[in-house]
Amino acid sequence: MTDIRKAQQSYVSTRGPDWQGELLARLRDDSRFTQQLRGVATWGAIPLGRLVEHSLCSGSAPSSLCYFTSSSTGAPKQVAFSSRDWQQIVAHRADCLAELGLGKEHLAAVVLPFGPWFSGDNLCASLLHLGAGVLPAGLYGPHLPGVARLMANVGVNALITTPSIARNMMRFPSPHPMDKLVLVGEAVSSSIREQLADYFSTAPQCLYAASEAVLGAEVRGEPGVFHWDPDRLHLEVLTPEGRIAETGIGELLVTRRHGNAMPLLRYPLNDLVELAPDIAGGPQFRYLGRSGHGFGLATGVKVGRAQLDRFLDGITSPIHEAHFTVEHALEGDRLRIVLGGSAPLPIPNDVRSRFLASSLDVADTHRSGFLTVEVEPRTVPVRAKRYLQIMETPWRL
Amino acid sequence: MLSEACLLQAAARHHLYKGWDFSQLTSFGDQAWCHLPTLKSERLRATQAQGRQGPELLFYSSGTTGAPKMVCYSLEDLGRVGELCARFARFEGVTEHSRVMVLLPMGLWTVGKITVDGHRLAGAEVFPVDLHGGIETWQRMLDLIRPTVISSTPSVLAAWAPDYKGPRLEMVETTGEPLLDSERHLIEARFGAFVHDAYGLSECVVGTECRVRDGFHYWPDATRVEVLEPYSDRPVPEGKSGELVVTSMMQEHMPILRYRSGDKGCIDQQHCACGHEGPRVHLEGRIADTLVLPRAVKLDASELTTLISAQVAGARFRYKGAPSNPAAPFVEDSFRPALEIYIPSRFTGKREGLRKEMFTALPELAELVHEQELDLYFSTGGKASSVAVSL
Numbered sequence A: 001m002t003d004i005r006k007a008q009q010s011y012v013s014t015r016g017p018d019w020q021g022e023l024l025a026r027l028r029d030d031s032r033f034t035q036q037l038r039g040v041a042t043w044g045a046i047p048l049g050r051l052v053e054h055s056l057c058s059g060s061a062p063s064s065l066c067y068f069t070s071s072s073t074g075a076p077k078q079v080a081f082s083s084r085d086w087q088q089i090v091a092h093r094a095d096c097l098a099e100l101g102l103g104k105e106h107l108a109a110v111v112l113p114f115g116p117w118f119s120g121d122n123l124c125a126s127l128l129h130l131g132a133g134v135l136p137a138g139l140y141g142p143h144l145p146g147v148a149r150l151m152a153n154v155g156v157n158a159l160i161t162t163p164s165i166a167r168n169m170m171r172f173p174s175p176h177p178m179d180k181l182v183l184v185g186e187a188v189s190s191s192i193r194e195q196l197a198d199y200f201s202t203a204p205q206c207l208y209a210a211s212e213a214v215l216g217a218e219v220r221g222e223p224g225v226f227h228w229d230p231d232r233l234h235l236e237v238l239t240p241e242g243r244i245a246e247t248g249i250g251e252l253l254v255t256r257r258h259g260n261a262m263p264l265l266r267y268p269l270n271d272l273v274e275l276a277p278d279i280a281g282g283p284q285f286r287y288l289g290r291s292g293h294g295f296g297l298a299t300g301v302k303v304g305r306a307q308l309d310r311f312l313d314g315i316t317s318p319i320h321e322a323h324f325t326v327e328h329a330l331e332g333d334r335l336r337i338v339l340g341g342s343a344p345l346p347i348p349n350d351v352r353s354r355f356l357a358s359s360l361d362v363a364d365t366h367r368s369g370f371l372t373v374e375v376e377p378r379t380v381p382v383r384a385k386r387y388l389q390i391m392e393t394p395w396r397l
Numbered sequence B: 001m002l003s004e005a006c007l008l009q010a011a012a013r014h015h016l017y018k019g020w021d022f023s024q025l026t027s028f029g030d031q032a033w034c035h036l037p038t039l040k041s042e043r044l045r046a047t048q049a050q051g052r053q054g055p056e057l058l059f060y061s062s063g064t065t066g067a068p069k070m071v072c073y074s075l076e077d078l079g080r081v082g083e084l085c086a087r088f089a090r091f092e093g094v095t096e097h098s099r100v101m102v103l104l105p106m107g108l109w110t111v112g113k114i115t116v117d118g119h120r121l122a123g124a125e126v127f128p129v130d131l132h133g134g135i136e137t138w139q140r141m142l143d144l145i146r147p148t149v150i151s152s153t154p155s156v157l158a159a160w161a162p163d164y165k166g167p168r169l170e171m172v173e174t175t176g177e178p179l180l181d182s183e184r185h186l187i188e189a190r191f192g193a194f195v196h197d198a199y200g201l202s203e204c205v206v207g208t209e210c211r212v213r214d215g216f217h218y219w220p221d222a223t224r225v226e227v228l229e230p231y232s233d234r235p236v237p238e239g240k241s242g243e244l245v246v247t248s249m250m251q252e253h254m255p256i257l258r259y260r261s262g263d264k265g266c267i268d269q270q271h272c273a274c275g276h277e278g279p280r281v282h283l284e285g286r287i288a289d290t291l292v293l294p295r296a297v298k299l300d301a302s303e304l305t306t307l308i309s310a311q312v313a314g315a316r317f318r319y320k321g322a323p324s325n326p327a328a329p330f331v332e333d334s335f336r337p338a339l340e341i342y343i344p345s346r347f348t349g350k351r352e353g354l355r356k357e358m359f360t361a362l363p364e365l366a367e368l369v370h371e372q373e374l375d376l377y378f379s380t381g382g383k384a385s386s387v388a389v390s391l
Helices: A019-028 A031-037 A083-099 A119-130 A141-154 A163-171 A190-200 A305-313 A348-357 A360-367 B004-013 B041-046 B075-092 B110-121 B134-145 B154-163 B181-191 B301-311 B351-361 B363-370
Strands: A004-007 A010-013 A065-069 A077-081 A107-110 A133-135 A158-161 A180-183 A205-209 A214-218 A225-227 A233-238 A248-256 A267-275 A284-290 A294-296 A302-304 A319-329 A332-341 A371-379 A387-392 B056-060 B070-073 B099-103 B125-129 B149-152 B171-174 B194-200 B205-208 B216-218 B223-228 B242-248 B259-268 B280-286 B290-293 B297-300 B316-320 B338-343 B375-380 B387-389
Touching (some): A107 A141, A158 A163, A163 A180, A163 A190, A163 A332, A294 A387, A305 A387, A360 A371, B110 B149, B125 B134, B134 B154, B181 B194, B194 B216, B205 B280, B297 B301, B338 B351, B363 B375
Parallel strands (some): A107 A133, A107 A158, B099 B149
Antiparallel strands (some): A004 A010, A205 A214, A214 A225, A225 A284, B194 B205, B216 B280
């Protein structure tokens, strides 16, 4: 029997045989979904979602806290939370952290970006919810040596950061053993896991979350496989054939069963996953990488193909080919942009400034000291269609 | 807020107050209270990390001697501090219709977190924005957020004011550093909004201005303020100036009793023209020899000397900063504060080591140099052959 409760405009659905139909009927009654559900008869016919500006969601609960997340255009998208949304997402993240073994005995340093980005604040609140102690360290290059010393001084025994930043912290002279190392924001290869495990004296575990939704915690002993909570989320995939399925390989689509200020219905996260059939212990998926061409940066920022196209379109000189090469180094990322065009070739410093100005989160990564950008223009023959090449060092998926 | 009994019980259990005799105390301000010692920042620094109890958030509050000063809040403490900040916000006129851009340091420092919490509790829609990135980033965030209220530090807003391109705001809130009269006028003219300044420390939030702007209103159920003679525990006569000593009725996890703020000021018990009853604090500057750096960073001069001379015997510094007297004229943006380190000519080591040590001990200094808010020079023997250093 399906049980769908509507509590302060929040939908909670257990998994019964007819839950989709019943949830859809409930959603149709909600004016916030009117536009997306127009003409939709079955769950399978719901079109892909997008982030709707919360002020356009008539009848939605007022948002209390707003963050930003990167978008394909480079202009950040707003992600809004009502007080109740915030409580729910904090509780969800806290459950994921508990699955990873974090608890009252831990004093955790959160070395992640804080406002206007979501992850730092949300992780701090979730750790406090669990009863842990928290050092909200932030993510800023010039602070890192001081943060490393603070961590040792106050007895931090858990570190939460991105794989790149954890690697970056390996340059500090004295290793600081951790009881827990939780990685977010980027996929991490087995060789990096081994390096980090050696340095921090604990095996890293991953947490999968986006600004829009917390997805799940890594299953113990199965790197890249995440457990997710069907009472909070509904996950589907958009298969390469364009079909929406509940199992198999495809682009991940997220429906969040709570979210008053900004509902999330069949929302694509641009991640490629394999959704496994339900098994004992709860549903799981395997992360396979980003679904679009692009690259990731040390701070967990993702740069997509559309963003690069938009950046190249904005250059006034004719560009026939572009090569973006990202090298993930211990001290930060190095991005080399080679632009092939016809005279007049663009001025490297102008292009560099334009690239950094094309996205707030890329600029933030650069200013924080974790990204250097070099630009080299060169003359190439005219092409009928622009050629774009993106290369990334292999340790990252 | 906490009751007196509850706060005293918490203090009696806390290692910070080891040796304090609370047994004779019947109420705040009585004779036994006046005989209690005062709490100095050195003691906070010396007694860090002595065991953890329950969920807590640790904020950094500087510390140049290698032992950082940390301030710890439990969830309940944060709720009470947030409620006081919400009281400030409502008092200033923030409503559920306000869109508040909180442009303050997020992460390591207390001020960003409690300002965000306070405005959320006041019902506003809140957008936390860290200070990194400078004017261009702030302007881009402003365009995205379209706030009606901005909450930041005076130096940040004064730096932004000449380039501010946005609508008139409903209100501007400042905190964290002295607000010069000329800065207030500049900010009000360029942002088109009334400026409310607030006063507080990482250790204890104190008060805020009303529309009359004649001192900072504070609420004795949340914060108690005493005025003592600098460098002694004797109270000054009523209405006279001295060092402001604060007691927080909000923090139980790490109680703050009779904490010496290092700020000079007096208490005004007279009713304010705004109609609000209750005392006000008038600030008159710093007692301690403090470097007031941009973005609300304060460094104790004697501790900075200790830090650099521990690395290089005989090293000294000179700081050329903006004025901190409220009546001082605003210094145009062509001026940049500078910290000059004099190294004795006999020193043969590498300056790089000293620079690294300074940045590790003082991440806030590293940030200011990285963001080109402060020039850091090293020179030998006080000669003019200074070398500009950048990260």
